[in-house]
Amino acid sequence: MGILAGKAAIVTGGGRGIGRGHCLHLAEQGASVIVNDIDLEEARKVAAEIGELGGKASANDANIATREGAQALVQQCVDEFGAIHVAVNNAGNFKDRSFLKMSDEEFDAVVQVHMYGTFRVAQEAANRMKNQGTGGSIVNTVSAAHFGNFGQTNYAGSKGAIASMTYTWAVELSRYGIRVNAISPSGTTRMSATAKVGGKTVELPFLDPNQNGAFVAFLCSDEADWVTGQIFGSGNNRIQILSQPKYDTALHLPTDFSVDSIVENFKKVFDQRLENIGLMRAPYAFYDGVKPPEKE
Numbered sequence: 001m002g003i004l005a006g007k008a009a010i011v012t013g014g015g016r017g018i019g020r021g022h023c024l025h026l027a028e029q030g031a032s033v034i035v036n037d038i039d040l041e042e043a044r045k046v047a048a049e050i051g052e053l054g055g056k057a058s059a060n061d062a063n064i065a066t067r068e069g070a071q072a073l074v075q076q077c078v079d080e081f082g083a084i085h086v087a088v089n090n091a092g093n094f095k096d097r098s099f100l101k102m103s104d105e106e107f108d109a110v111v112q113v114h115m116y117g118t119f120r121v122a123q124e125a126a127n128r129m130k131n132q133g134t135g136g137s138i139v140n141t142v143s144a145a146h147f148g149n150f151g152q153t154n155y156a157g158s159k160g161a162i163a164s165m166t167y168t169w170a171v172e173l174s175r176y177g178i179r180v181n182a183i184s185p186s187g188t189t190r191m192s193a194t195a196k197v198g199g200k201t202v203e204l205p206f207l208d209p210n211q212n213g214a215f216v217a218f219l220c221s222d223e224a225d226w227v228t229g230q231i232f233g234s235g236n237n238r239i240q241i242l243s244q245p246k247y248d249t250a251l252h253l254p255t256d257f258s259v260d261s262i263v264e265n266f267k268k269v270f271d272q273r274l275e276n277i278g279l280m281r282a283p284y285a286f287y288d289g290v291k292p293p294e295k296e
């Protein structure tokens, strides 16, 4: 018997890529799974695959970016399996464009799926878990892009918001026995084929996208009943905790400090101590100033 025997789960965007691996691992560990994907044909394939392997799964094609879609997804899980214990927010899209050129439509399309979709599905699921009195596990999906990545204002911004929502929900929901964590996965998928760093396309070695699912299955089980409010890098050959943002070096001044005292002291404390910025964490490059291009 697997570590998720008797649990009912939903996985958004489970029809392909990383989400498919989550569904397969959850089912292998005994969970009954609703495989959601806006692409119904792909969701059906994964549900059928689970059935052939002896597991229990159904497909769902709700658009999780909408309130109606989130409600329908959670309702299907409760109708078919009698409860919901696990919600994995994995669905994602991208519309990369440099910040100065990004349209409202491009910004909104990505924020709707990642940020609103995660908010709506998690809220619908958590209210059910609370009312059931069973507790539960929510796993969200972030990306290292939320450190900042060229061309990804919409995606990076949404993933940063999901990280902050993960911490917030962990604080709010532990009283109901509901744990909230996130993964920052890696895997070769339709989405990773478009990966860019610093605005340039990068060739990545093949990484099995299914591998993230083993860790998600663990996180959703009672084996991890002491883990909440955490974000882990997953995939490939490691599980790695992500340090949470926290205050670091400080310039201490009298409480009524003036601008003059900042001008006098700021560089003394922060020179060579500014944080690296962006996905690659390259050494901070601007101690000599951020300057406009020279005129021809």
Ligand SMILES: NC(=O)c1ccc[n+]([C@@H]2O[C@H](COP(=O)([O-])OP(=O)(O)OC[C@H]3O[C@@H](n4cnc5c(N)ncnc54)[C@H](O)[C@@H]3O)[C@@H](O)[C@H]2O)c1
Binding pocket: 012, 013, 014, 015, 016, 017, 018, 019, 036, 037, 038, 039, 042, 062, 063, 064, 065, 089, 090, 091, 092, 093, 113, 117, 141, 142, 143, 144, 184, 185, 186, 187, 188, 189, 190, 191, 192, 209
């Ligand atoms: N691939 C990586 O290396 C990587 C890295 C970091 C984060 N991620 C994150 O992992 C998650 C999965 O990414 P992937 O690489 O498997 O991408 P993918 O494009 O292969 O799969 C995403 C799935 O989500 C579905 N989807 C999109 N919008 C939806 C909606 N509104 N409702 C329901 N389903 C919807 C798509 O149809 C698709 O099947 C995403 O949240 C992504 O941001 C992936």
